[in-house]
Amino acid sequence: xxxxxIGAGQVGFHIAKFLSLTHDVIVIxxxxxxxxxxxxxxxxxxxxxxxxxxxxxxxxxxxxxxxxVTGVDEVNIVAxxxxxxxxxxxxxxxxTKTIARVSNPDYIDSPVTSRAQVGVDIMICPELALASEVxxxxxxxxxIDAEMFAGGKVQMMEFAIRPDNRLVGKRMQDLKLDDCxxxxxxxxxxxxxxxxxxxxxxxxxxxxxxxxPRAMEDLETVFSNEEPHRNRILLIGCGIVGFYLAxxxxxxxxxxxxxxxxxxxxxxEVxxxxxxxxxxxxxxxxVSLLREENIEDMDVVIAVTDNDEKNLLCSLLxxxxxxxxxxxxxxxxxxxxxxxxxxxxxxxxxxxxxxNEVLKLTMGKGIETLATLEGEKAEIIEYTASGQSKIxxxxxxxxxxxxxxxxxVVVHDGEVIIPRGDFIIREGDRVxxxxxxxxxxxxxxxxx
Amino acid sequence: MNFKVVLYVLGGLLRxxxxxxxxxxxxxxxxxxxxxxxxxxxxxxxxxxxxxxxxKTKDEWMRKEGFAIVALGWLAAAIFGAIxxxxxxxxxxxxxxxxxSGFTTTGSTILxxxxxxxxxxxxxxxxxxxxxxxxIIVLFIAILPKLGVAGRQLFRAEAPGPTEDKLKPRxxxxxxxxxxxxxxxxxxxxxxxxxxxxxxxxxxxxxxxxMACGGFSNYALSVEAFNSPLIEFIxxxxxxxxxxxxxxxxxxxxxxxxxxxxDDEFRFYTVLVLSATAILAILLWRDMGTGFFNSFRFxxxxxxxxxxxTGFATTDFxxxxxxxxxxxxxxxxxxxxxGSTGGGMKVVRVLILLRHSRAELFKAIHPRxxxxxxxxxxxxxxxxVNSIVSFVVIYLLVFLLSTLILSVLGMDIITSFTxxxxxxxxxGPGLNVxxxxxxxxxxxxLGKLVLIANMWIGRLEVxxxxxxxxxxxxxx
Numbered sequence: 009x010x011x012x013x014i015g016a017g018q019v020g021f022h023i024a025k026f027l028s029l030t031h032d033v034i035v036i037x038x039x040x041x042x043x044x045x046x047x048x049x050x051x052x053x054x055x056x057x058x059x060x061x062x063x064x065x066x067x068x069x070x071x072x073x074x075x076x077v078t079g080v081d082e083v084n085i086v087a088x089x090x091x092x093x094x095x096x097x098x099x100x101x102x103x104t105k106t107i108a109r110v111s112n113p114d115y116i117d118s119p120v121t122s123r124a125q126v127g128v129d130i131m132i133c134p135e136l137a138l139a140s141e142v143x144x145x146x147x148x149x150x151x152i153d154a155e156m157f158a159g160g161k162v163q164m165m166e167f168a169i170r171p172d173n174r175l176v177g178k179r180m181q182d183l184k185l186d187d188c189x190x191x192x193x194x195x196x197x198x199x200x201x202x203x204x205x206x207x208x209x210x211x212x213x214x215x216x217x218x219x220x221p222r223a224m225e226d227l228e229t230v231f232s233n234e235e236p237h238r239n240r241i242l243l244i245g246c247g248i249v250g251f252y253l254a255x256x257x258x259x260x261x262x263x264x265x266x267x268x269x270x271x272x273x274x275x276x277e278v279x280x281x282x283x284x285x286x287x288x289x290x291x292x293x294x295v296s297l298l299r300e301e302n303i304e305d306m307d308v309v310i311a312v313t314d315n316d317e318k319n320l321l322c323s324l325l326x327x328x329x330x331x332x333x334x335x336x337x338x339x340x341x342x343x344x345x346x347x348x349x350x351x352x353x354x355x356x357x358x359x360x361x362x363x364n365e366v367l368k369l370t371m372g373k374g375i376e377t378l379a380t381l382e383g384e385k386a387e388i389i390e391y392t393a394s395g396q397s398k399i400x401x402x403x404x405x406x407x408x409x410x411x412x413x414x415x416x417v418v419v420h421d422g423e424v425i426i427p428r429g430d431f432i433i434r435e436g437d438r439v440x441x442x443x444x445x446x447x448x449x450x451x452x453x454x455x456x
Numbered sequence: 457m458n459f460k461v462v463l464y465v466l467g468g469l470l471r472x473x474x475x476x477x478x479x480x481x482x483x484x485x486x487x488x489x490x491x492x493x494x495x496x497x498x499x500x501x502x503x504x505x506x507x508x509x510x511x512k513t514k515d516e517w518m519r520k521e522g523f524a525i526v527a528l529g530w531l532a533a534a535i536f537g538a539i540x541x542x543x544x545x546x547x548x549x550x551x552x553x554x555x556x557s558g559f560t561t562t563g564s565t566i567l568x569x570x571x572x573x574x575x576x577x578x579x580x581x582x583x584x585x586x587x588x589x590x591x592i593i594v595l596f597i598a599i600l601p602k603l604g605v606a607g608r609q610l611f612r613a614e615a616p617g618p619t620e621d622k623l624k625p626r627x628x629x630x631x632x633x634x635x636x637x638x639x640x641x642x643x644x645x646x647x648x649x650x651x652x653x654x655x656x657x658x659x660x661x662x663x664x665x666x667m668a669c670g671g672f673s674n675y676a677l678s679v680e681a682f683n684s685p686l687i688e689f690i691x692x693x694x695x696x697x698x699x700x701x702x703x704x705x706x707x708x709x710x711x712x713x714x715x716x717x718x719d720d721e722f723r724f725y726t727v728l729v730l731s732a733t734a735i736l737a738i739l740l741w742r743d744m745g746t747g748f749f750n751s752f753r754f755x756x757x758x759x760x761x762x763x764x765x766t767g768f769a770t771t772d773f774x775x776x777x778x779x780x781x782x783x784x785x786x787x788x789x790x791x792x793x794x795g796s797t798g799g800g801m802k803v804v805r806v807l808i809l810l811r812h813s814r815a816e817l818f819k820a821i822h823p824r825x826x827x828x829x830x831x832x833x834x835x836x837x838x839x840x841v842n843s844i845v846s847f848v849v850i851y852l853l854v855f856l857l858s859t860l861i862l863s864v865l866g867m868d869i870i871t872s873f874t875x876x877x878x879x880x881x882x883x884g885p886g887l888n889v890x891x892x893x894x895x896x897x898x899x900x901x902l903g904k905l906v907l908i909a910n911m912w913i914g915r916l917e918v919x920x921x922x923x924x925x926x927x928x929x930x931x932x
Contacts, residue, residue, distance in 0.1 A: 010625075028605075032625040040837075050608050052625035446514070 010071045012036065012104075014058030014087050015078030016046040018341065019109065019134070022363045023075060024051055034067050059087040065094050069101055075366055077109040084108040085115070085128060092127035105129050107369060109362055113248055120365060132365045134358035139252040141361055142310060142335060145354055146241070146257065151231075152214070152354045155388070156221075161424055162417050162440055163221040164388055166195075167231045168353070171211040175231070181205040189219020189227065190426045192416040192442040193386060200386050200444055202414050218388070218416040218440060220424045239263040242306045242331070244292035244322045245313030246278050249337060249358070253312065258282045266301055268292050292322040295329075304330030312337040323352050387448055388416075391439045391455040399439070399454045405429035410450045413443035457524065457930065461517045465525045466532055467508025469596055473533055474502035480540070480583060483657075484576025493543035494576065501536045520929060522609030526593050527921050530912060533592055534559050537584050544577045549901055554581065556908045559588035560915035561797060563671025563767040563884030564875075564907070566897045570676045575657065578674040582664035588915070589668025589797035590638045590702070591615070598631035607631075613920045617794020617802055618844055621703035637706050638797075642667045645694045652687050666694045669798040671767030671884035678769040678892060685753055688770050692760050699764030699792035700725060720832050721793050721804045728790065728803065733759045736783045743777035763787040765799035767884020767892075774891030781887060788877050799882025799914055801851060805844045807831070812841050850918050855880050858906050865903045875899065879910035 009031045013024050016037035024046060027033050033051040036058040037043045047053045056063045058076060064087065068074075074091050076084035088106035095101055107130045110116045119137040122130055144154035153166035169175060175183070180191065180203050194201045195214040201207065209215075217227060239262055243250055246269035257265045265285040269275050272289050279287045290297045292311060303309070309326035311319040316338050323334035335354045338344050341363075347355035393400050399407055404415060404427055418425045419438040425431070433439060443451050474497075481494040517525075538555035542548055550566040557564045558581055567573065587595065593614040597607045607627045623630045642663050649659040658674065665672045675681035679691055697705070700722055707715040716722050737755035740746050746754065754771050761768045762784050773784060791800010808831055815827040828835040855876050862872035867889065874886025875896070885892040890899070899907065913921045923929050 028625075032629075034625055048605065048608065050605050050625075050627050052622050 009073075010034070011073045011075065012067050012071050014074070014076040014084070016042040016053070017077070017079060019077045019359045019362050019366075020075075021046055021049075022341070022359070023077065023366050025049055026363070026367055031072075034071075036063060036067070057083070059083050059090055061090050061094060064091050068094055068104060069098075071104045072102065073105045073107065073369075075107045077362065077366070081108075081110045081112050081115060084110060085126065088129075089127035105369075107132065107366060109134060111135055111248065113252075119361075130369060132362055133248075134362040135248040136252050137361035137365055138337065138356055138358040139249045139256070139312075141356055142249075142253055142312075142354075143256045145335065145356075146239070146263075146308060151227075161220070161419050161422070162218060163224050164216060164218045165224055165227065167215045167217065167227070169209060169211060169213045169215065169231070173211070173231070175209050176211045178209050179205065180207045180209065183209075185217075185219075185227075188223035188424060188426060189217050190416055192216050192218050192388075192414055202412065202442075216442070218442065219426070240305055240307045241265050242301065242303065242309045242326070243267045244309065244311040245269065245319070245337075246274060246287075247312070247314055249312045250310075251278060251281075253310065254278065254282055254285060258285050268297070268301075293318065293325060295325065298325065298329060306331040308333045308335065310335045314339070316340060316343055320347060320350075320352070324350065327351055386442065386444050389441050389443065389448065389451070391441065393433050393435055393437045393439055393455060395435045397433075397435075397455045399433050400435055401432060403430045403432055407454070409454070410443070410447040412447035413441055413451050416440050416442050458513075458515055458517060458521055460511045460513045461515050461521050462524050462528065463508045464511040464513055465517075466529055467505045467511065468600065469505070469529050469592065470501050470508065470532060470536060471505030472596060472599065473536055473592075474498050474505055476583070476587060477501065477540070477580070480576045480580035483579040484574065487575045489574040489576050493540045494580075496543055497536070497539040500539060504536070517606050517609075519609060522606065523613050523920050523923050523929075526610055526613040527912075527916060527924050529593060529596075530559060530916060533584075533588075534908075534912070537580075540577060540580050544573060549904055550897070553896065553904050553908055555584065556911050557879075557884075558584035558670070558672065559592065560882050560911040561585050561588050561665075561668045561670040561765070561799065562879055562882040562911045562914075563665065564879055564886075564890065564896050564911075565672065565884075566895055566904075568895050568897055570674060575674075579657070579661060581672050582661040582670075582674065585668040585670030585672055586642070586664035589670060589698070590635055594631045595635060597628055598635050614916065616792075616796065616798075616917060617701075617804060618808075618840055618847070619794070621701070621795050623703055623706060633706055634702050637702050637709070638667065641694070641697060641705070645690070648690055648694075649687070652684070652690055654682065654687060662691065663694075666691050666766065666768075667698045667797065669695065669698050669764045669766045669792060669796070669882070671761070671765075673768060676893070679757075680770045688753065688757050691768065692757050695760045695764050695766045695768070696729065698766075699760070699796050699798040701793045701795035702797075703795045704793075718832075721807060724807050725793050725803045728787070729759060729763060732763065732783060732787050736780060739777065739780045739783065743779060758784065759787060762883060763790055763798075763800075764792045764796070765881055765883045767878070769885060769892035772891065772893045774887055774893065785874065785877070785887075788874075788881055788883055791881055801848065801881070804831070805847065808836055808841060808844055809848065812845075847918055850922060851880070854910065854913055854918070854922075858910050861906050862899070862903050865900045867899065867903065875903075875907060876910060879907040880914040882911060882914050 011027050011031045011033050013020050013035045016035050024033050024035050028049050028051050035046045036054045038057055043053050043055055076087040085108055088108045106128055108128045110131050116131050116133045119140050120132050145151055151165040152168050155164045191203055193216040194203050241263055246267050254267055257263050267285050268288045268290055270291050275287050275289045303326055309331040311322040313319055319336040323336040327334045333353045336347055336352045338347050338355045338357050341357040341360045344355045344357050415427055417440045418427050441451055477494055477498045484491055534556035538551040541551035541554050553566050591614045593610050611627050623633050645663040646659045661674045704719055733756045737751045741751040757770045790806055791802050792798020794802050794804045811829045815829055818827050858876040859872045871888040875890045878886040890896055
């Protein structure tokens with residue numbers, strides 16, 4: 009497989025790094041420094057503008073996928089269009105799938121969409137992808153991460169066990185979980201554990217649960233100590249991400265939303281669209297404003313301005329003043345672990361969101377979705393079992409499955425099943441596997 | 457510095473080396489010679505390899521470890537590759553000298569009576585040159601399962617020339633292509649030599665050392681032993697090919713022949729070889745009275761042989777006039793092309809430096825002029841020019857220091873001077889004591905150690921080895 013990546017900024021670099029493990033990668037980038045950094049990877053680099061037809065024509069033969077992720081929407085779109093036009097005049101060449109990163113809401117109105125008519129097979133908006141990720145987390149207040157698989161049939165959620173949680177000190181088997189979900193991993197300090205029935209639950213563990221979305225809604229009662237009540241949400245910053253997020257929350261009847269935005273004109277614009285939300289014109293770091301708006305009673309505070317440092321400050325302030333859960337946006341994905349270390353419950357990065365989306369789309373045959381957890385240490389992979397897969401037709405207990413991997417959920421004929429040892433995978437089943445990075449290769453072999 | 461990673465990779469390298477020793481074992485068996493030297497070497501090398509492989513780790517390595525692996529890998533190869541020579545009765549220091557001279561494709565020898573050694577040993581001596589020619593690390597990258605980013609660092613630390621040539625996005629593919637091209641051209645030479653009437657054993661031995669720009673011959677008289685202008689011409693042709701960029705050969709063969717002659721470096725290389733040959737031929741004709749045909753014949757062979765850093769001889773050029781010898785000394789400093797198996801400072805560096813100096817002269821007259829140094833119609837970035845300048849400075853420093861040490865040890869000026877450049881440039885023979893028909897045996901032990909270091913430093917193009925001796929490399 010051959011992939012061409014246009015733009016070697018943060019997003020391009022991470023995609024190149026990941027894809028170079030399995031693909032031949034060529035990166036096109038104008039900036040010398042960025043190019044030199046990318047050149048450290050096991051890839052080929054080309055200096056120049058990615059939308060230049062000559063450069064594209066020289067790298068396009070046999071390319072399976074073209075990913076345009078420069079910081080400029082128009083360059084990305086033009087690069088994809090040009091590539092498609094070049095392909096049209098060379099009948100013998102392999103068809104290339106084009107993916108463009110586009111931020112401007114004038115061009116794109118949902119996180120991932122197709123614009124095949126203009127030559128962009130898939131358009132991804134990092135800001136919107138981020139917003140929908142936050143929205144998924146919000147749907148279950150004690151979850152700190154969430155992701156959908158198998159076209160929405162299966163959901164993954166990550167919960168943090170606080171020291172005051174009643175589950176601390178209990179054994180895994182005491183967890184009363186619905187039949188339709190399963191704890192597939194525990195992150196403890198720097199370790200990742202595939203849990204067994206008699207493993208103890210400790211404070212500050214992070215638990216990854218996979219299962220049917222409907223069953224997941226009830227998890228709230230298992231992992232949280234509190235009675236359900238109306239969700240009080242404060243949103244700081246109402247740019248592209250904030251606005252999109254506000255629109256989603258605004259529709260939720262169970263939520264009270266307050267939005268703080270410092271540009272007055274933007275506030276007026278937003279107020280026109282949002283019917284239920286309270287729009288406040290002010291600064292998110294203004295302590296008296298926060299106090300006036302009862303920050304101590306907030307269930308969730310979300311800081312999504314364009315400025316990482318400000319997001320950090322706002323959310324730390326909110327946390328200190330008593331907000332239960334704070335979510336902050338970190339444009340630099342390197343900041344994510346740092347943010348979470350200093351006390352932010354969930355840090356999200358639009359770049360990471362884009363990288364995840366692109367990786368989901370570029371995974372090869374049979375493998376359809378992918379999410380990385382805990383900084384690429386573990387992966388959730390969705391396979392479609394084919395007739396030749398070694399895993400088909402035998403009870404799971406008879407299959408030599410790698411120690412660091414677990415089959416969490418199987419979707420058989422649209423039905424979500426948590427498999428036991430005697431379960432037999434059939435052809436066409438969608439199998440969701442949780443695996444540590446080291447175990448991914450052997451698992452892949454089982455599905456070939 | 458993560459020693460575990462370094463030792464682990466060295467383990468893999470030694471295991472591979474042990475595997476290659478099976479080939480001379482077969483040769484020794486065929487000629488009914490003693491198998492002990494190779495059996496023992498295979499045992500020691502492979503065992504050490506497996507012991508080191510027990511350091512298995514998943515740690516990632518960084519730049520530092522990459523440099524350490526390449527530098528120490530070559531040192532380890534030279535030491536373990538010397539075991540067969542030691543068991544053949546050569547003293548340890550001499551054996552390591554011979555082995556280092558082999559792997560680094562230098563071709564300087566301490567053997568005085570070459571023909572008296574078993575055929576298996578001489579085959580191994582030629583074969584290590586062939587392995588070292590395209591690079592043991594490049595071979596390692598080509599064969600080993602995925603190394604990814606780490607492979608890139610190794611490749612860069614070993615690859616000859618100021619910049620690397622990426623033929624394919626993946627370094628493993630690039631390494632594989634280079635070895636395939638190298639292997640194919642070598643095979644062609646074996647066939648051509650066989651057709652010219654050379655025995656199978658001699659064909660292999662001389663192909664190994666021609667294609668690697670090595671210069672070991674299984675005859676004391678070197679290529680003069682064949683006494684055939686045809687064979688000399690064949691070897692000259694293949695030396696010339698081996699002294700040019702293999703990435704370029706790949707493009708010329710698979711894409712378009714024009715690539716060769718469009719390349720600035722290859723053109724300059726050709727011009728240098730032809731003009732040096734012409735000058736030398738005229739000097740030989742004028743000073744030595746060798747006749748028109750023989751002057752040309754000796755001149756082209758010797759120029760190609762010395763400039764590509766092969767070091768074969770068809771005549772004892774030690775007996776030539778000083779002017780003729782001086783021409784050889786000048787080309788010793790140039791060397792082959794980047795990405796070739798040849799040593800020296802490399803044609804591309806000389807070319808870029810000349811253009812850089814030209815531009816500086818121009819700027820003395822027109823201080824505000826913007827004059828970029830161009831190579832293949834592209835501006836050469838300042839960092840590359842700077843790194844070439846510092847390369848040349850360190851190269852010459854090492855050369856001067858080594859000359860000084862040899863003189864202090866009692867060698868005459870010409871011997872000290874040419875022995876130093878012949879080893880640092882991976883050429884092989886020098887002049888006077890270390891002339892083409894002479895040997896490095898008379899050099900004192902300390903001098904031999906210095907020359908071993910020269911070969912090591914020269915083959916890995918200065919930085920990789922010198923870095924090991926800087927405090928920054930070891931500080932946390």
